[in-house]
Amino acid sequence: MQHYFLNQSIKVGQLISIPTEVKKHWIKVMRASDGTKAEFVDDHERVFIGELVQSSTTASIKVLCEKAFNAELPFSVTIVCGVSKNDKADWIVRKATEMGVDRVIFFASEWSIAKWPLNRVQKKLSRLNTIALSAAEQSHRNRVPLVDYQPKLESIIAADYSQKIVAYEESAKAGEESMLHHCINQMHLGDSLVAVFGPEGGIAPSEIALLESYGFKKAGLGPRILRTETAPLYLLAAISAFSELS
Amino acid sequence: MQHYFLNQSIKVGQLISIPTEVKKHWIKVMRASDGTKAEFVDDHERVFIGELVQSSTTASIKVLCEKAFNAELPFSVTIVCGVSKNDKADWIVRKATEMGVDRVIFFASEWSIAKWPLNRVQKKLSRLNTIALSAAEQSHRNRVPLVDYQPKLESIIAADYSQKIVAYEESAKAGEESMLHHCINQMHLGDSLVAVFGPEGGIAPSEIALLESYGFKKAGLGPRILRTETAPLYLLAAISAFSELS
Numbered sequence: 420m421q422h423y424f425l426n427q428s429i430k431v432g433q434l435i436s437i438p439t440e441v442k443k444h445w446i447k448v449m450r451a452s453d454g455t456k457a458e459f460v461d462d463h464e465r466v467f468i469g470e471l472v473q474s475s476t477t478a479s480i481k482v483l484c485e486k487a488f489n490a491e492l493p494f495s496v497t498i499v500c501g502v503s504k505n506d507k508a509d510w511i512v513r514k515a516t517e518m519g520v521d522r523v524i525f526f527a528s529e530w531s532i533a534k535w536p537l538n539r540v541q542k543k544l545s546r547l548n549t550i551a552l553s554a555a556e557q558s559h560r561n562r563v564p565l566v567d568y569q570p571k572l573e574s575i576i577a578a579d580y581s582q583k584i585v586a587y588e589e590s591a592k593a594g595e596e597s598m599l600h601h602c603i604n605q606m607h608l609g610d611s612l613v614a615v616f617g618p619e620g621g622i623a624p625s626e627i628a629l630l631e632s633y634g635f636k637k638a639g640l641g642p643r644i645l646r647t648e649t650a651p652l653y654l655l656a657a658i659s660a661f662s663e664l665s
Numbered sequence: 666m667q668h669y670f671l672n673q674s675i676k677v678g679q680l681i682s683i684p685t686e687v688k689k690h691w692i693k694v695m696r697a698s699d700g701t702k703a704e705f706v707d708d709h710e711r712v713f714i715g716e717l718v719q720s721s722t723t724a725s726i727k728v729l730c731e732k733a734f735n736a737e738l739p740f741s742v743t744i745v746c747g748v749s750k751n752d753k754a755d756w757i758v759r760k761a762t763e764m765g766v767d768r769v770i771f772f773a774s775e776w777s778i779a780k781w782p783l784n785r786v787q788k789k790l791s792r793l794n795t796i797a798l799s800a801a802e803q804s805h806r807n808r809v810p811l812v813d814y815q816p817k818l819e820s821i822i823a824a825d826y827s828q829k830i831v832a833y834e835e836s837a838k839a840g841e842e843s844m845l846h847h848c849i850n851q852m853h854l855g856d857s858l859v860a861v862f863g864p865e866g867g868i869a870p871s872e873i874a875l876l877e878s879y880g881f882k883k884a885g886l887g888p889r890i891l892r893t894e895t896a897p898l899y900l901l902a903a904i905s906a907f908s909e910l911s
Contacts (some may be wrong), residue, residue: 490888517895519887558889600911641765641905642736643804649763649898656902657910659887664903665846 421445421457422466422559424552429461434472435480442478445471458486464561491561493662495521495611498651499575501528501618502535507648512547514648516554516564518655521611523551524567524575530620540568572615572626576633581610584638585630586650588621591639598638599654603661614638614654619647667695667703668712668805670798675707680718681726688724691717704732710807737807739908741767741857744897745821747774747864748781753894758793760894762800762810764901767857769797770813770821776866786814818861818872822879827856830884831876832896834867837885844884845900849907860884860900865893 423441437445445451455471459480466488469480500511502525512523527534535543547566555563569575576583582602590598606612615622615630627637640653669687683691691697701717705726712734715726746757748771758769773780781789793812801809815821822829828848836844852858861868861876873883886899 490890514895517889517891518899519889558891560889596910600906639910641909643763643765643806644736645763645804649760652895652898653764653902653905656899657906659899660846660903660906661911663887664842664885665907 421449421451422460422556423457424460424556424563426462428463429459429465429467429482431467431482431484433482435459435469435482437471437478437480446478456483458559460561464491466561488559489561490519490559492519492521492659493608494581494606495609496655496658497522497524497580497611497613498654499524499526499572499613499615500651501526501616501622501647502531502533503618503647504533508543508547509550511648511651512550512564512566513554514652515655516551516560517558518652519560519659520564520651520655521562522565522567523547524569526568526572526575527570528572528618529623529626531618532620533618535568537570544568573629576613576615576630576635578613579611580613582606582612583614583630583633583635584612585615585622585627585635586617586640586654587627587637588617588644590637591642591644593639594642595637595639596641598636599640599657600661602636602638603658606662612658614651616647616650666714667691667697668706668802669703670706670802670809672708674709675705675711675713675728677713677728677730679728681705681715681728683717683724683726692724702729704805706807710737712807734805735807736765736805738765738767738905739854740827740852741855742901742904743768743770743826743857743859744900745770745772745818745859745861746897747772747862747868747893748777748779749864749893750779754789754793755796757894757897758796758810758812759800760898761901762797762806763804764898765806765905766810766897766901767808768811768813769793770815772814772818772821773816774818774864775869775872777864778866779864781814783816790814819875822859822861822876822881824859825857826859828852828858829860829876829879829881830858831861831868831873831881832863832886832900833873833883834863834890836883837888837890839885840888841883841885842887844882845886845903846907848882848884849904852908858904860897862893862896
């Protein structure tokens with residue numbers, strides 16, 4: 420069944436005019452016809468089942484029932500990633516959305532080879548937020564993650580989070596293997612976790628020092644060296660495993 | 666430091682003639698010069714530090730010391746994936762290698778839209794095994810995973826494994842969330858786990874029945890719908906988290 424986000428309140432029994440983007444995908448691409456059902460998420464992350472009702476001039480959703488369903492992680496996870504090369508940002512956003520991320524923030528890290536010129540940031544973010552929407556639909560999330568960019572790491576990490584970690588290859592090499600589990604064990608429903616990841620070249624010692632001064636803990640993600648785009652996925656899957664599977 | 670697999674025994678103090686492929690990458694691409702150090706893995710998964718020794722006519726590795734290092738998961742994980750579209754096989758092999766997989770077997774599943782024509786299987790496998798080698802070097806593994814293809818699911822699943830699971834979306838939808846953790850908890854050092862994943866269209870009921878007749882357990886991988894190429898990575902990260910991080 421298709422799954423769409425409507426940025427509005429939804430009530431059972433309501434007849435809703437279909438937003439243009441949803442209409443384009445559901446009717447034109449997926450060839451929905453009269454009576455085809457889909458899931459629709461309201462602006463409070465609630466999921467409803469609706470069916471297509473068409474007349475000669477209009478296409479509407481008839482809301483049939485609410486579906487009690489929560490696909491969100493028990494706590495909010497923000498990943499903060501150094502800008503990386505090629506289409507890795509697309510990939511990180513798509514896969515992290517599937518894995519349950521709440522927010523993705525890219526930053527211009529000291530060792531980033533790639534740069535985001537200021538005059539192209541808005542266009543890049545618009546594209547990445549569209550990818551997040553599409554991935555959230557496909558993975559049947561209750562929420563669309565927000566993708567953002569901040570040139571300065573300090574302005575991101577000064578925000579308030581319950582747990583703060585930095586994925587640090589040197590810690591992993593030194594055998595650090597308990598910090599992530601420890602942090603997750605201390606979290607409760609509705610808490611927030613932020614995790615910082617370097618770009619291809621890694622995270623600079625001065626950035627590590629800055630993060631530590633803000634209370635970030637260095638965490639290893641297992642003994643294998645993970646690429647910059649793989650590490651956030653490992654983290655999200657580990658968080659899901661510890662909090663949703665055990 | 667670069668990391669290369671030499672398919673031979675290695676002893677400290679030995680002078681080894683550099684294999685062509687290693688020479689091409691280490692000297693031509695990475696521009697190693699006299700005295701540059703790298704890691705070399707022998708045919709028993711042991712890691713050594715060696716340095717480049719060049720004369721006007723030869724290039725050799727002088728083996729300096731052994732590095733006690735194990736980047737392998739505590740047990741062997743085989744993933745069995747329905748053939749999927751586009752370059753997803755490349756992607757699965759690359760990322761699963763980073764995440765510690767031991768063996769990847771593709772099979773012609775009932776609902777696979779993509780097919781591997783028999784006359785192209787060898788070429789595809791050769792390419793995928795090269796990807797596995799390259800990813801194993803980059804993630805500093807002790808072992809290069811083996812990539813294989815079997816047209817029939819039954820010939821794969823009849824083999825002996827300590828734990829056998831099938832990632833089943835319907836189980837996840839029904840709220841199954843304990844099986845994976847349960848299976849991993851029962852495993853000991855050196856045991857083996859096999860996990861089967863369907864292609865884009867999912868796994869057919871007849872395949873589920875066959876798997877169950879061979880003792881496979883249906884496991885959910887969290888409440889979000891994962892794409893066919895994401896699910897094996899979730900599994901591997903969860904196995905690492907449960908066995909290497911806690």
